[in-house]
Amino acid sequence: MSTRARGAAKTAAIGGVVRVSFDGRPLEASPGQSVGAALTSQGITAWRATRKGERPRGLFCGIGVCFDCLLTVDGSANQRACLVEVREGMEIEGSCREDPSEETGGRA
Template sequence: MRTDPLFQPVKSEARATRTVRLSFNGQPLTVPAGLSVAAALLMSGVQRFRATPVSEAPRAPYCMMGVCFECLVDIDGVPNRQSCLIEVAEGMRIRSQEGARDLIYQPATVQVVEVQP
């Protein structure tokens, strides 16, 4: 019976040496380049990414593949970003998301096309 892990971390010398600087809730962090925001924050010891709108219960990443929406954060002033799907970038400003956020409605322009018989 196979007992070794099926998934192995990618070993890359570039990842081991290259880092990016970002901030989480105003605290500076230096993390390896090439990670998702969620992985970088978890690696840095962050345990609470957001609070639920109703009970304000703490939440953190669960699925790490964009299905559960537990990892929502505000990145560079844009709310509702799934941190598990976004790669870290130099100077990124990340904030925990507290409670509900408004969805910004931006209606698309509609073009009326007449069909000739």
Template sequence: MRLTFDGRALPAEPGQSVGAALTAAGIRSWRTTRIEGRPRGLFCGIGVCFDCLVTVDGRPNQRACLTPVRDGMVLESGGSDG
């Protein structure tokens, strides 16, 4: 399976979450906090927090830890919180 993150092609395995695929590719942070610009990525890994938000196929604020990968998925970093 292949997906793209900010235009970069990444491999993914069936059954992985977006967060797992990004982490396996060495990407640990994909958004920052609005006020202090601190990096955010996976934190709880079970959908309780909102640190892992990512844009998936044009839909912002999707939890990377809960979103299963699919072939051809387009991911974008960005998002921030308050």
């Protein structure tokens, strides 16, 4: 049960390519890649700004410890880019979450 999301790449990959979007732009990733790897390999190395200094942030620890690489995946805010595997059709959004009350559904 709990592995079903991670197994999705198996069926979604078309010709070895997973199509996702980042802030509305289409992006191609490889099956099995993490969102962080997919972005970084496209030259996108920062996708979040810090609250105080608005400093850019991307991958740091790479293993789910530092929470620096947070982004929004299919409407779920504050997911760790280093841990989420790309899925066909995934909508990825950078920056901090705006308003959690508007996040309650409809999107997926």
